[in-house]
Amino acid sequence: MKLINYCIKYYYKILINLVLIIPCMMYPYISYSHKNIFEIVSKPDLKAKSYILIDYSSGLVLAEKNADIHHNPASLAKVMTSYVIEKAIKLGKIHRNDIITISKNAYYSGNLLFNRSSLMFLKYGERVSVKNLIKGIILQSGNDACVAMAEYISGNQDNFVNLMNFYSKKIGLTNTFFKNVHGLDELEQYTSARDMAILGIVLIRDFPQEYILYKEKEFTFNKIHQINRNLLLWDKFLNVDGIKTGHTNIAGYNLIVSAKKYNMRLLAVILGETSEKNRTLESKILLNWGFKNFKTINPLIKYKKFGSLPVFFGKNNSLSIGVNKNVYLTIIKSQEKNLQIVYFVNYNKIIAPIHKYQILGSINFMINNHILKSYPLISLQEVPRGNIFICIFDYIRLLLSNWLDQ
Template identity: 45%
Template sequence: MKRILGTLLITGTIAGTAVADPGTAAPQESTLPPPSPAQKIPDPPHPDVRAYLLMDYTSGRVLFGEHYDERIDPASLTKMMTSYVIGQELKLGRIHLDDKVSISENAWSKNLGDSSKMFLEIGKTVPVDLLNKGIIIQSGNDACIAMAEHIAGSESSFASLMNEWGKRIGLRGSHFVNSHGLYNEQHYSTAYDMAVLGRALIKDLPEEYKIYSQKEFTFNGIRQMNRNRLLWDTSINVDGIKTGHISQVGYNLVASAVNSSNGMRLISVIIGDVSEKSRAANSLALLRYGLRFYEPYTPLAKGQVLLKKEVRLGELSEVPLGTLHDVSFAIPLESENRIKATYVMKESPLKAPITKGQVLGTLSFSLDGKTIYEVPLVALSDVAEGGFMSRMWDQMYMAVSGWF
C-alpha cells in the first residue's frame, strides 16, 4: 500500500546551517525508541557466490548485496544489452519486427561450436521478430550476430551502440565488445550494472520485456526451453529476466518478481554460482526475502507541495517546492516511523526568474540516520521577474541583510 506524506519531520539546510521547517507536513518527535522485537526482521540471505544483490525496481536502490561493483564476465547476461538496443531500434522505427535478416557466414550456427544457439542456416532470411525471440528465450549466439550485423553492419559497430546505450541508462562499470557474451577479456560488467540494465528493460521497453516471461520457443523444428527456472515456480511471480554461464565465472542469473498484493517489484542478481539449480535457489531466496520483509513507501506525490520558500526580485514573494514525480521506494516492514526527510537548498533567498521544474535543491530520506534515497527538489510553479521598483527594493533588502 502506498503511503503519502503525513507525519514526517522535515529539516532543511541552507549554507551549512540546519533549520527546522515543517512545511505542509505535521512534525513528529525527532528521536524514536528502537523497534520492538516484533518489528525486527531477520538478516538477509548470504549466498556463497562471487557477487549478488537485491534491488528495488522503483527507486533503483540496492537493498543489500555484496561485491556488486566488482568486475565480472557477464556471459549471456550480455544479451540483455543486445535486447535493449534491439528494443530501442524497434521503438525508434529504425527496424521492424517483419524485417527480413539475411544470415551471414559469421552468424552461421556451425561456426559457433557447442554454444547456445538458434540453429540458423547460412544464406537463409529470418524475420527480426523470430531472431529477437531466439536471443531472449533461446539465448542464441547466432541470432545475436545476425541482429548485430543487421542493425550496425558489423558486430564491432553494434558493440559501440551497446556501450553508448549503456552510458545513457547509467551503467558505470561495463564495456561490451560483442553481442552474445562469449569470453573476451575486454568484455566485462558488474552485478550492479546488470541490475540497472534489467531495470531499464522493464521501464523503457515494456513490450520487449514481455518476451522474457515466455517459457519456450520453437524455430526450425527445434523446441528449446527458457533456462530461467524461476518462470516455472508457482510460489513467486517471476516474469524474467536472463541466465548466463561461462566457465571462467560460473552460473549467473538476473531475475525480477512482483508482489501481487502491493505492486512492489524487485530485481535480484546472482553471479558465479556453482550450478543452474543453485543459482535458481539463491535467486529465489533473495526475492522471497525482499517480497516478505520490504514494502513500498510513497511519502510524496507528484506535484504535492512540500514547502514554500522566499523569493526575491520576483513578482511573487514565494515559490512552492516539491517533486515532478511520485517519490517512492522500498523500506523494511514497520520502519515508516523511522524515516526522516531533509533538504538542502542551492541558495537562499531564491532569486527570480524561476521556471517550473527548475531544480532548487535536494530532498533526502534517511532510515536510522542513513541516507537511503535522494531526489531533486524543484519549483512547482513559475515566478517571473518583478517590476523595476520591486527589484530595487529587494536589492536594497538583500544588501542590508548581508551586513548582518
C-alpha cells in the same frame, strides 16, 4: 504620466535594494548519523562468487557480495545485445517485420564456435523476421540469432560490439566490456553483478512494452520447441517476469532475474554458481528475503504540490512547492512509521520574481536521523513581481518580521 511611472520605478528599486541589504540567513545544516539503518536486517548467506539485490524504483542496493569484481558474462551479454536491437528499432534503423537472410556466419551447422551452445538453429539462406530473431535471442538464447541481428544492424559483428560498448558507457556500466555479441567466453570480455543489475533496470525502464517478452516461457522455431531456461518463471509465489540466464564452463551459472510484488520490483544477479539448481535457489532466496523485509513507497509525485511557501514582493503572496522527479524510497517495513520529510529553503525570505521550476532548496527523507535520499525543492509556479503597493506592504511586513525575530 511619464513622471508618475518614473517615480514608481524609482521607489520600487529603492524598496528592493533595501530588502536585499536585510540579512538573509541560510537554514542551518544538521549533522546526521551515517549508521546504515539497513544493517539491522541480517543478510542471507549465499555461496555464489558474486551477487547483488537491488530495488528497481529507488536504485537502493539491499544486499551484495563482490558486486564489482570482473566475471565472464556468458549469455547475460545478450541482454545488452537485445538492448542495442531495441535502440535500433526505436531510432527507426530497422523494423520488427523486416526479413533477414541468414548468412554463413549465423548458420549453426559446421560453425565450431557454436558447438554445444545455445542456438535458435538457423539455416543458411533462410529468411527470418526480426521479431522472431529477437524471440530466439531472449527465449532460446540463440547465439546464431545474435550474429544474424548484429550483421543486419551493423554490417558485421565487430561494429555491433562497438555499439554494445558505446551503450555500456552511456548507461554507466563501469566494469563491463564486450568482445562478442553472444557472450561466449573470450579474453578481455567481462562484466559485474552491479553492472548487470543496472543494465536490467535500464532495459525495463527504456523498453517497458518490449520487456513483456522476457516472461514468455517457450518458443518454437523450425519445429524445434525450446523452453526458457529461467526456471523461476514457473515459481508460484514469486511474480518473476525476466530476465536472462547464462552459462559457460568458465563463467559458471549466471542469472539476472526480476520480480514484482506488493508494488515493488527487485532485481537479483547471481554470477559464478556451480549449477543451474543453485543459481535458481539463491536467486529465489534473495528475492524472498527482499520482499519479506523491505517495501518501496512513493511519498511524492513529480510536479505535484505538497506544500506552499510565503513570497515577498510578488503578485502572489505564496507559491506551491514540489519536486522535479518521482520520489521512491526503499525502507524496512517496520520503520515506515519513523519516516520524516524535512525541507530546507536556501534563504529565510523568498523574494519575487520566482521562475517556474526554480530550485528553492532541498528536501530530505529521513529515518532515525539517517538521510535516505535528498531531492531539489522547486517552485511549481511562476511568481512575477507585484506592483508598488504590494512592494510597500511587503516591505513593512519584512521589517516587522525581522524586528520580531531579533
